[in-house]
Amino acid sequence: MKLKYVAFLFFLVLILGACSNQSNTDEGTKSEEKPTTTGVVTTSTQVLTGNEISLVAKEADHQLTTDVKVDAWTFNGSVPGSQIRVKEGEQVKITLKNELPDPVSIHWHGLPVPNEMDGIPGVTQNAVQPGETFTYEFTASVKGTYMYHTHQDGVKQLDKGLYGSFIVEPEETTYDRDYTLMLDEWMSNPDEASMEEMGDMEGMDHSNMSGMSSEDNSEENEDRSDGGMEAMEHSMDSYDIFTINGKSGDLIEPLKVKEGEKVRIRLANIGFMSHKFHLHGHKFKVVAIDGQELNEPQEIEDELLTIAPGERYDIEFVADNPGEWFLECHGDMEGTDGMKTKIQYEGNTKSTDESNQSENLPEFTFTNYGVAKDGEFTLDQNFDLEYTMNLNTEMDNSEMVYTINGKTFPDTENIVVKEGDNVKVKLVNNSESDDHPMHLHGQFFQVLSKNGKPIEGSPIIKDTINLKPGEEYEIAFKADNPGNWLFHCHDLHHASAGMVTLVTYEGFKPTFTPDPEAGNKPE
Known part of the structure; x- marks a missing residue:
């Protein structure tokens, strides 16, 4: 009997081990x-x-x-x-x-x-x-x-x-439930020829880009063709499927909550278009933008959160209204209808909400939201360096290009800083119809003003800021992370057509050697 008992335990251990291994194998394919x-x-x-x-x-x-x-x-x-x-x-x-x-x-x-x-x-x-x-x-x-x-x-x-x-x-x-929703756009017919046309930047040789100026790269510029502008021949209208976490329409998973829970939703836009989101049935707070917490955010209701390419907005709400509610994108583009998910209370069996993605609602703004407190920078302080970036859409040899101070990358002027510098940058969008979500690598910046008016609420710390046509922002950052850092439009169609510059630190030397055979295409 003892031998049979020992054998049974050994067999049970093998079975449990196999089940454990199977669970680990399946881990990446299930929620x-x-x-x-x-x-x-x-x-x-x-x-x-x-x-x-x-x-x-x-x-x-x-x-x-x-x-x-x-x-x-x-x-x-x-x-x-x-x-x-x-x-x-x-x-x-x-x-x-x-x-x-x-x-x-x-x-x-x-x-x-x-x-x-x-x-x-x-x-x-x-x-x-x-x-x-x-x-x-x-x-x-x-x-x-x-x-x-x-x-x-x-x-x-x-x-x-x-x-x-x-x-x-x-x-x-401090929250009970935490969801991350990544926003994106896709083409229903992404034939290979179209994809190659959008991404074909072989006419721009980026194989030696470690913080160089236009003079350092003059030979490459002479050989550069206009083939790199092919990306702009593609219409954004081809993006006809809008997704949340890679799914659209009925395939998007609902967000489950329990009554009384505090729920955080992280909205992250990885796509090339801005999306306006509305949370039905609940008051909520915008608790963080681009990952950085806001000071004493207030509850708001029935306002649209406009999330530009590269931006992230964290919201929190208390699940105090049992039922089934929508979190949805508003707009009139072809893919808009599929970009919505349901907030479902556990145990609820009835639908209490209807989608209304064409409803006209006010848009949230961070310029006077939250409670003011001292930030690292002020508009009237002395800065070690001040720089202006005029962003524009122009024609160059019958091709549409996106420029910074009239030039396209790699001919754009680097912003050269010293470690420890306090830097103020004025960003101005001179394009007539194009948004430009500008993303700075390597360091955060504080938003000081919009269209000449100082920020009045919580200090706003970001790494990506969207400029609509005619808008102007002043931002400031401390040069505290030595390197060569991209500063570019996060609509990568615009970046690949020129809207890129570099923040470079004096005396910094890269630790790698550019390989001309690597096929480096940084945008």
Whole structure:
């Protein structure tokens, strides 16, 4: 009997071990909930935690709608890629393996990382070739909502799905439920010829871009053709499917809540268009913008949050109105109707809400939101450097280009700083019809004014700011992270057609050697 009992226990251990291994194998293909300090994290992709993380860039079939499936490029086989979730102050080591046919890289959008970890081919590293790996190491030093995405041939590769979310959690959380929603646009007929036309920047040779001036690169400029402008021949109207976490319409998962819970929703726009979101049935607070917490935010209701490319907005609400409610995009473009999800109370069996995506509602503004307190910078202080960036849409040899002070990259003038400088930049959008969401790598900036009027509410700290036609912002930052940093429009169609410059630190020397054979395409 004892032998039979021992044999039975051994067999039971084997069975449990097999079940455990099967669970780990399936982890990346199902939704999962992982506890944080005090709450529950819910996401539609695999959640990666810990100090050492692996990301594999590879092809996969991806179902956008019930009718449309595409050949996607993914991180770890899903769109979005696996969510990376770490604690504030945690040191992370992330290894990228490239199983795609083209070179790739990873940029940690919004995260202040060392320059050599920023993931910009030709500026901070060489693009990772097919079959090769690259390891990124940095400290997740600032809590908040961030993104990671390829920065190689960005229009083409982002369009194919190479992105994910990166959440840096505080030591203690104050919410019960936490959702991350990544916003994007897709084409229902992404034929290969169209994709190549959008991303084809071979006419612009970026293989030697480590903080050079136009004079340093004069020979390359002489050889440059207008082929790089082909990206602008593609109409944005072709983006006819709008997605939340890679899905549209009925495939979007509802957000489950329990009555009485405090719910945080992180809205992150990885696409190329702005999207206006409305939360039905609840008052809410905008608690963070671009990952940075606001000071004493007030409750608002029935206002549209306009989220531009590259921006992130965190909202919180108390689930105090049982039923089934919509969180939806407003607008009249073809893909708008599919960009909505339901907020469902657990145990509720009735629908209490109707979608109204054409409803005219006021838009939220951060210029007077929250409670004022002293920020790091003021408009009337002395700055070590002041710089103006005039953004425009122009024609050059029958091609549409996007310029900074009348020039296109790499001929744009670098913003040259010294470590420790306090820098003020005035951004002016002179384009007649184009928004320009300008994204600064490597450091945050404080928004000081909009259209000449000082910010009156909470200090606003951002890394991406959207300028509508005719708008003007003044921003300020401390040059405290030496390197060569991109400052560019995050509508990557505009960036690939010229709207890029560099913030360069005097005396900084890159730690990598540009490889002319790497095919570096930083935008």
